[in-house]
Structures are given as structure tokens and as C-alpha cells.
Amino acid sequence: MMVQKDRTLIRFTRELALLRYGDTAVEQAVKTGRTDPEIIPRFIVIEGPDGAGGSTQARLLERYLQSVGLACECSTEPGDGRIGRHIRTLLQDRKNSEQGVAYAPEAKAQFRAEWGKLAQYFAADRAEHIWGMDGILAKTQAGMYCISERYLFSSLVYQGLSGLSDLNLMDLDDSGGSDGEAGTSISEIWELNRDFPLPQHFFYLDIAADLAEQRIARRETEEQTKREIFEQEGFLAQVRQAYLAVLEHFGRIAPGMEIHHLDANQSREVLQGQILQRLGQS
């Protein structure tokens, strides 16, 4: 299992390094005179491994910006439209919460069947989120601040990483037979996501997998939340490594996007203070 996990991470990092974004940047520069991908002003994205505190900070930031009189709205990916709700069902559908990620057999079968399509689903949900009637583009153009919990960086990380065997679907009987199947390749995921504009600010909340696991476990009992499929300590350790590669990549290709790499192992208040400071709000 460990060898398989290492290989997945190596494949991920290599594929990311091989992305031929440079060629496209040249094409874009010829067409538009710009080398930087499109940036949406006032669009703020918060991400990190599950349990880092992204939802908490997004809500605190929304409340703060509203309290100082700025129009601001928070949204999530996956969203609450039809596709987003379907994705949630795939990630969440569990039999019971006491035994780790224990899927009901029908849910597991459905997850396996739709596994290869997750990256497309997320991209379709994202298109609605950005370009939909009441989407991020319309709102930011009207002067609003928009905070999104997760964006395309999550697709590169989570779908780029996850072969089925990286995930513990291990209440296994298991006749499914597709363990070891790789997820969509990074270059395919990139193709699906390359036309999306980038946020002005990308906050990455960094957290070690064991701490993230502790927070997820606490949330599960205290807030009665359901644990989702990716919320497993072993997988989250890979997620963190993959995020670091993704941050490095975007730091190179998208100088117009402000990337803020913050330590999530601090109190909610301290972290919020750092976010406000980076936004010039303190």
C-alpha cells in the first residue's frame, strides 16, 4: 500500500511538472498581449486539506467584510446546484459513522462507477459557479467580494491524486475489482480547468495530516457532521504534499494571483487576523 501511495505522489508531481502551460501562455500573449492568466478582482479562494479550517475562516471573513460595510458573499465548491448536490452524495453516502468510511454497498458501487467522472463533475459545477447567471463573475463585476471555499486547486490536488487504492474503502468484501485504478491524469484535469479565471487572492491553510484528522474527528462528534470520503489521515498527508506542488506551480505561472500560505495550526482568531492583514483590512 505504501509503495502504491509513493508512486501516486511521484506520478502526480511529475505530471504537474510536465504541464505544457508555457506554450499556452505564449499563445495567449500573442492573442491578447498578456502572459498572465485572467484574474478576477475581489475573488478570494480559501483551501487546504480537509480539517484545516477553511469553512470556519471563510465564514469569519464574510462576517468581517460585511461588518465593515463591504458587500460580500461566501460560496462553496461543490455547490448547492444539481451537479454539486450529486457530487456531495457521492462523497458522503455512508452507512454509519462509527467505523471510519463505511459505505453502504450500493453507494460504494455508485462511487466506483462514477469515479472516473468526478473531475468532469467538479468542472461542470465550477462553470456554473463562475459563469452562471448569479455567479462569481457577475457578482464581482457588480463590486462584491466573493469568497469561495475551494476552487480548481482542489481538483488538481484531489482528483489528480486519487487512485481508488489510495482511499480506504476498506470495509471491503470486495468484488468491485477496481482498486488500484488511477484517477484522471493531471493533464486531463488541467485541460478541464485551464479556462477558468483565477482569484485575486488564494489562501492556502496548511496543516499536518494528524492534526487535520483530530479536528475532523472532533467535528464529527461535536457537530454531528458526516465524514466524507477524502477525510482520511493517510490520504490527507498526500493531499498536503500535492498542495505544496500546486502552490509552487501557480507561483510560477500566475504572478498576478496573490498566494498566501498560512499555518492553520493557530487559533481561529490569529488566523483570521493574518487573513485580514493580507487583504489589507487590518
Ligand SMILES: Nc1ncnc2c1ncn2[C@@H]1O[C@H](COP(=O)(O)OP(=O)(O)O)[C@@H](O)[C@H]1O
Ligand atoms: N484554528 C482552529 N483551531 C482549532 N480548531 C479549529 C480551527 N479552525 C476550525 N477548527 C475546528 O476544526 C473543525 C474543522 O474546521 P472546518 O472549518 O470545518 O474545516 P474545513 O472546512 O477546512 O474542513 C471544526 O470543528 C472547526 O470548528
Ligand SMILES: Cc1cn([C@H]2C[C@H](O)[C@@H](COP(=O)(O)OP(=O)(O)O)O2)c(=O)[nH]c1=O
Ligand atoms: C472543489 C473540489 C472539492 N473536492 C473535495 C475536497 C473535499 O474533500 C470535498 C468537499 O469539500 P468541503 O466541503 O470543502 O470539505 P471540508 O469542509 O471538509 O474541507 O470535496 C474535490 O475532490 N475536488 C474539487 O474540485
